[in-house]
Amino acid sequence: MADRDPGIDQPTDLGDLLRRLRRRADLSQRELAELAGVPQPTVARIESGRAADARFRTVERLVRAAGGDLRVDLAGDVPGERPHSGLPAAVPHDELRDEAGRRYPAHLDVWEVREPRDWPGAWWAEWYNLPPERWPRPVPLATYELNRVYRDRRRRTEQVRGAVVVRRVSGAALPATSWRFVAELPGGELVGELRAHEQSPHLRWGGDERPGEREVVLDGVLVAAEHRRLGIGRRLVEALVAQLDRAGIRTARALTEQHGIGFLLSCGFRVTAPRPAALRLERPVSGERRPPR
Template sequence: MAEPTPSTDHREDLGDVLRRLRRRADLNQRELAARAGVPQAAVARIESGRATDPRYRTVERLIRAAGGELRFGAEAADEPGHLPAPVPHDGFRDQAGRRYPAHLDVWEVREPKDWPGAWWAEWYNLPPERWPLPLPPATYELNREYRNRRRRSEWVRGAVAVRRVTGPALPLTSWRFVAELPGGELVGELRAHERSPHLHWGGEEHPGEREVVVDGVLVAADHRRPGIGRRLVQALVGEFTRAGIRVARALADEPGVSFLLACGFRLEAGRPAALRLDRPAGAGRPVSAGRPLPR
């Protein structure tokens, strides 16, 4: 899709500034017009560059209603001297050649899973010739709650930091990584422990070999889309070279299996045991039971 072309025309510049401010305020044209007390058609004309000479008072009302201040130029009220970020999808056009609404998040549709309207993509793996509807060039989501979650997710993706936790409170064989947001909010954690294979199997055929067993990867429910779990695993693997470790093992069920496969793990032939410890009501001693997992 074509990228927007910069223009020196003040009418188009004003429309671009207004679209940026409106996106920042998460307002559609009708909502901005209602806040400013001007007709919605005036907003549309200014943004499209069709308003030949908009009144200063009209422009001022719109800029202020969108959270900006009108001086020699328009700027965001919370970032004096700076324009809001450009509308990221201004280069996209719909089938009629029109821009998409500035306040929405618009993304390109390359396959059915990119389009919420492709309801069949979740259940059926249909070839293109059997798709019930043609795919649009781009799409967006009108639901504001969904939009806010999506934008929050994008912010988290760039803001989260992953680090290894060390210190005297942890055993030397402990491997712990945490994912944190600015301010210290914990949103993810990976725990693993180191072991030597010859201690597990008996014998010392490979006394110098070391490996790590992944005990678990946890990510807060509200932050499971921005790739935090994958970054925790990557941080673990990144430490292997320094520590001289070549192998990482894990025991998981779905959806953990799919996640670990996506991170580079491979299924391993074997028959591990799933153990369970029950403490019957009123009993003084625990009862331990074990059963082999099916192949």
């Protein structure tokens, strides 16, 4: 007897299916109801399981309005045949409930609030570091963003965060002392880059060069503006450090200012005692006497 798919005899949870479809189409219950020509309370009853005897025509209109395709699979016991299983991805926050025990909207992105800055309603969180007892109001268990532009941007950033690949660039076109890493999306789009070069410590201190003594100077870490604050810069630095460990190089140096200081400190760099002096040579650009040629 042929093996059976374990999901064949399990009834489809129509409410769960409809929530998945709504999330994929980014539609609220009201928006889906308007597209399908069905009352919004009907959608709510189906998703909550209170409309177990929903009409086939109603279900068909809702599924098609959400971009799905309703089909009946009669594979039966024919060997080798299995039902079609093309369900949309599950709603990731389906287990979360609000203070009243209700589910959060399926089409939104819902996340837990662990501290005030996780909550868009905490307008004071970015500027004040207040203890919990001094918060102007209590924070919710979870939250979401109603603005579709922000929501789409958030989903896009999460996709980028999971898809970015960091690799080292090497080849005949680069000198042997070059350390270059790039962060790319699957299609080859460049979203970040790290460049560094290797030098001998004796060039800074003078004296004889010691065999095997090497260090790297970090020239810069760049990340596309729309993809910042996703950890891409940190991943580039971590890739460099991993390669340095394999090469037996213990020291990496960098000069930076402003936001770059906090970034490198978070990556493990430490401020050193010697402080460079900023110098400038400015030559007049006028009709005065010019230096001899």
